[in-house]
Amino acid sequence: MAFGAIFVPNFTVQAVLRSEPELGVRPLALIDGPPPTYRVVALNHLAALLGVTVGMTKAAATQFPGVEIRPIAKVQEVAAHSALLDVAWSFSPRVENTAPDTVLADLSGLTTLLGSYENIATIVVSKCSEVGLTVQVAVSANVETARVVARALPGATVIPQGHEAKYLETLPITMLSLSQELSEVFERWGVKTCKALASLPVISLSECVGQEGVRLHAIASGKGMRSLVISELAHSFEESLELDDAVEELEPLSFLLGRLLDQLCVRFVARSLAIRAIHLQFELEPAFEDAFDSASEFVRTRQLPGAYACTLELPVPSRDSKLLLKLVRLRLQSTLPKAPIQKIHLTAEPAHTRVMQGGLFVPEVPDPEKLELTIARIANVVGENNVGSPQLQDSHRPDSFRMQRFSVSPTPSPALETKSETKIAFRAYRPPVLAKIKLRGARPIHADFLGRSGDVINASGPWRTSGDWWEDDPWQQDAWDLELAFPYETPPAQGLYRICFDSRQKKWFVQGAYD
């Protein structure tokens, strides 16, 4: 049995650098606390070299030139921790969520898949770097030993069974996560290393400091063993970014969204899942606009909504960050919020990756991801509601259909049907065109519409239909099929049209033409 511990050193700073890697080349200090007494709680090595220390006030830290001072970002810490868990779950289903910066995993059985434990540890380090985290990994038969060594030693460490005490002996006892009280006690006793703690008599130790001391003694000896507290597999994938300077334009926003989508997609790849839908939420800066109040006939200033949300659903689950960014951009092009954006929050719904089996004799169909992009681009041109596939509704109302989302499903090629007669088609006028009809008795003899004047050559009708009388908008019409001649046009023309008399509006309309 073997356990792996993954520890993220300087977790608070790494969480920020994961979202903003460009800060890594500058001295960075993170502050926290109630205003105005902000204090430095974390910093990177460049800031430490300049002389910034943990606990320093914000005012003192600003004295150092070139230091980037940022508040800590809890949302980014949550996202970084989720990414760490995703990497652990990609290796083992038994994962313990020990601390925000530490996870433990059961690595039993992985050697048959990935080789030696050294190889496994190296792969874990590599996978964590793909999600933007630099980690320290330790593998041991003893879970507590692995946890402690991962906190202390950089890189990947594999502890041979039976040698746990040897790896622990030189480590300071602060690596054992002592309480403040115990830490002071051990300091008074002069116990500074795990070896010193392990050499203390157990019975005396328990009498002085209680069972906690016994537990620490076992850990320091490399004998402390416990079971993992398995955490549930998370199904939420969220990434957030708080901006110091609010963003208004689409281009810089796209850059930030691209970064968040890259991080999301890497996490999905680690979990062998794909994205089914993306929920975008923006927190906006307070903004106002002038609006004309028709009731009072004055121009009033009203506040714009402080939040923006939209959902992008994919017909086929995908984890291509470039494709997702293009789709999000196309969506935002037409619906960009009017106020500057302060905070971005992305949530992705997971789905299993699609498995497609192509056929030898199936005709070529558009690639689903490319098709989605094409449809999104066309929707930007004609409007989202004007592109899709028509679905007829179960109604006798004329022109009764709705537009539904278009998707492709590969199906085997059926046998072609032979037709004995080709049916005539109809071209609808939407909306129906108002017409002036002259009647002789009850029959149309002349029609004027769209600036044209036609004589009726042949007529078929009236065909009376009505429906939905139990609804709020019933319909009732008398329809005619007319063959019209337009003798006064150059050249003279003829055509077959359908007109109807709307009995409710008491008007004639041209519904369309046969073609």
Next chain:
Amino acid sequence: MRLTSAALRLQVESALAGRVASPFRLREPEPTPTAPVGIPALDESTGGLPRGSLTEIYGPVSAGKTSILLSALAGRTTNAEVCALVDAQDAFDPSRAQSAGVSLQRLLWIRCRGLDQAFRSTDLLLHGGGFGLIAMDLSDVPARLVRQIPLNVWFRLRRAVESTPTILLVLSQESNAKTCASLVLRLENESTAWSLQCRRSASRIVHTPSCLLDGWTTAAEIVRSRMQRASSSPHHERTGAIAACEDSKDRVRFALGSASIPLSARHSQSQAAPARVIPFSELEKERMQNPG
């Protein structure tokens, strides 16, 4: 001379060795793949709609353009191909299309308002790829507006569809694509059939009770065709090579019947006579015998 040409041939072949295999071998041009429209008379005459090319069908209202479009869409969607219809004036009737055999689940319908949206959408579809048939319906757009589209736009569409298995079909009132179209058909409504016409009079106003629109006969003229065609027409023999039949005067006539009666009435008439290909000379004889 013979030695000189042989030496020259050898020199050219050795210079192109490794880059061009058999530079002097005459290659038979590959036949253009086509897909049937679904109207036997038209398919026999034209050979079908060419893939990787632009086909233009034009004519006045009630000439049969939309009927041919629905027949082509029915054929392609039944064959499990995905089709797209760019509808410039939002005139497509889904219920008629379904009764004509079009599988609506495989049809992407783009409802445009104007030429600009129609051409941009068509361009995006062509570059997206994967469609069996893309139809751009400009039938209801005023002809004067379509005339203003520059020729390089049509050329761009043609280049976009080349070397793809997609059929690009354009419907309009006039021919606009000119040489960019590989197949151009002109349609004309020859005669309309009404059932229960028991009165014939000199008056143009004929109102017959319980009269129904049976359909009409369309005359299609192949104005331009760049494809191999079958040798059924006595005017064209099979040559084994692509025949650039510019300004061809082939005409074919076919009947378009009424679908289910438009409203509640039932249609009990017999089907229209089967369509046949009529040689041009016979059509001319017929016209001389029955003028008007």
